[in-house]
Amino acid sequence: MGKFIPGGVSPALVTPFNKKRDKVDEEAYRKLIRFVIDDLGVTGIVPAGSTGEFSSLFWDEQKRVIEIAVDEADGKVDVISGTGTSGTLRTIEMTKHAMDVGADAALIVTPYYMKPSQRGLFKHYSKIAEKVDFPIMLYQLPALTDVTLPRMVVEDLAVEHENIVGMKCSWGNMAYLMEILERVKPVAPDFKILCGWDEIVFPALAAGVDGCILASANFLGDYWVKIKKLVEANKIEEARKTEMEIHKITRIIVKTGAAGTKEALKMMGIKVGKARLPLEIGGSISHELRSELRKELERIGKVEAEPIIPLPEEPEKIEERFGQVDVTAETILQNKLLVGEGFFGGDRHEMAHIDLLIGPKDGPVGAAFARAIAMVKENPEEIEGHEPLLAILDTNEAVKPETVLIPKVFIRNLRQASMVFGPAQAGVAEGVVKCVKEGFIPEKYVNDLVIIASVFVHPQAISRNRVYVNNRKATEMAIRKAVENRPTLDELFESSARHPLKNEP
Known part of the structure; x- marks a missing residue:
């Protein structure tokens, strides 16, 4: 040469x-x-x-x-x-x-x-x-x-x-x-x-x-x-923009070296085996970083995206939507609780789905709220992977009405948790605050009510900002529907009722 x-x-x-x-x-x-x-x-x-x-x-x-x-x-x-x-x-x-x-x-x-x-x-x-x-x-x-x-x-x-x-x-x-x-x-x-x-x-x-x-x-x-x-x-600006497309990947590779590089190649279908000891998955490259790496490779088209979890063909029964907090269909009917649902984000991984209940502190929603919070302290093993958390603002201040989030999807790793305990949590909180400001929840009642929100965050979500925005909008939608009684409780209990994820805003 x-x-x-x-x-x-x-x-x-x-x-x-x-x-x-x-x-x-x-x-x-x-x-x-x-x-x-x-x-x-x-x-x-x-x-x-x-x-x-x-x-x-x-x-x-x-x-x-x-x-x-x-x-x-x-x-x-x-x-x-x-x-x-x-x-x-x-x-x-x-x-x-x-x-x-x-x-x-x-x-x-x-x-x-x-x-x-x-x-x-x-x-x-x-x-x-x-x-x-x-x-x-x-x-x-x-x-x-x-x-x-x-x-x-x-x-x-x-x-x-x-x-x-x-x-x-x-x-x-x-x-x-x-x-x-x-x-x-x-x-x-x-x-x-x-x-x-x-x-x-x-x-x-x-x-x-x-x-x-x-x-x-x-x-x-x-x-x-x-x-x-x-x-x-x-063409410096074009070069900069091109580099920014892969910059997160470069950070992961700098942290993980040969182990991370081999994982990336494996994800792309290129057989190179694992790194030799003492390098090992879970140490040299954590499971969380491996998950991040895959999402980034999917984003730039180097790896085929994993299929989005399909929505159920049949409508979800109302009694199944709040089973995690032991609120039954009978309780909802007898007490005429406010039930709302919201879906925002299309078919992207960052889509948000919110099922929520609104009710007085001294009623069944308040009791379920208290049970959810108590379970975290008293029986954490029973709710592992679905740990409830309070909706809080950036100032670390709980919103009014007090709102608890229950993750729908089992949280398997720190990366997934960071999407729920962060952007989704903040999005729900901001959605509640906005509904109070706009009068959908009268301000004079904010200290008397509580909200339980069952929150879906896709395990393959990548963009923290989109998770935040979509959960904020889905929360606003769910609260408005609950207050406006749409669909009605009777419609919710009909066998023909659509699954919340199928409803249009």
């Missing part, structure tokens, strides 16, 4: 393992390489890097991973092999292997564990450059190595060794990156600087870096290629 010049967009390839995670899955690795080259259009690949879990590979495995990458790339893209270790002699051996099998360059992480001095770092890289006549890229990754390459060391290495051709900076510190650009580029114009921190790629490219090596490029390589081209064409 001629002289190696660092640049472009390269994924730091994950290393696929078999089910037991005790062997590299070579066929899966080849398929991944073909995918990033042919489907995503990347300009290089990086085997055996940090995302490739090089520190968990046996020595022979690391060599084989590099060989496969060179063979599968077949000269179509640059192969920048991860060859760094904690020792100079071992790094020289792995770098020689990369050169011998036909890689284009070596990416050498700072020696970790022993924390060498500045002089030690300089001598480490100098020794490798002298012993192996091969393009070398410095690799700064203080989050994992706890070692920082000082700018002066980078500058001296770039000036003194022609085969030290560039640097991957995997650090979210823009001040450091700008110092490298300002001080090293003028004295070593051919020295290339690549961004390796997924969250800051756009500002780094705009500042003048030459390319990027990224974990997220395993599945977002097409986005990064587009963003780089837009920056080069000086």
Whole structure:
């Protein structure tokens, strides 16, 4: 391919393992390489890097991973092999292997564990450059190595060794990156600087870096290629908007590394296996972050959206709508309680459905309200996953009439809970306040009434703002219908009554 010049967009390839995670899955690795080259259009690949879990590979495995990458790339893209270790002699051996099998360059992480001095770092890289006549890229990754390459060391290495051709900076510190650009580029114009921190790629490219090596490029390589081209064409605003489409994903990948990257590929139907221990789902990537990652991939079309929970074909019986608080159909009829329902948000995941009861504190609704609150303190195991909560405003003040929310859908994880205990809670509270202000609930009665709201928040909801808005509007709708007695209690009890989710506002 001629002289190696660092640049472009390269994924730091994950290393696929078999089910037991005790062997590299070579066929899966080849398929991944073909995918990033042919489907995503990347300009290089990086085997055996940090995302490739090089520190968990046996020595022979690391060599084989590099060989496969060179063979599968077949000269179509640059192969920048991860060859760094904690020792100079071992790094020289792995770098020689990369050169011998036909890689284009070596990416050498700072020696970790022993924390060498500045002089030690300089001598480490100098020794490798002298012993192996091969393009070398410095690799700064203080989050994992706890070692920082000082700018002066980078500058001296770039000036003194022609085969030290560039640097991957995997650090979210823009001040450091700008110092490298300002001080090293003028004295070593051919020295290339690549961004390796997924969250800051756009500002780094705009500042003048030459390319990027990224974990997220395993599945977002097409986005990064587009963003780089837009920056080069000086279409900065379009590049910024494109990056913002995937920015949340980049934050998740920065937090979760190889484990998160493998999960994303798995969601896209690309077999790469799990990360090797000690990386593990639930630790290196929490179940909540995994759920967030899937929703974001669905949003940008990388993963097919899971089907929305279908609405029941038959109308929901009135006695089933408030069973969680033991309010029976007979109680509703005998006491002529105000029953309302509201649905807002169409067929989106952020749709809101509210069933509510309004009644005096000293009546059956008040008693059910008290039972719901008491259950939280006295018998939490009986309501696990459906824990009631008070509707409160941003000021942490309970609304009047006092309102309790009962989640309809079992809450399985923190992500789901954050949609209910937050945007839905605030939306219901604001809906109640607005109905009081507009006179649907006379202000003189607000201290005498209570409201029980059964709240549906879709487990696949993504937008917190839409959950808030839809629950606010659904609450307003439900209260108005309750006060205006539509549908009437008789209509609610007829077998032909429509399910609330089928009703139009």
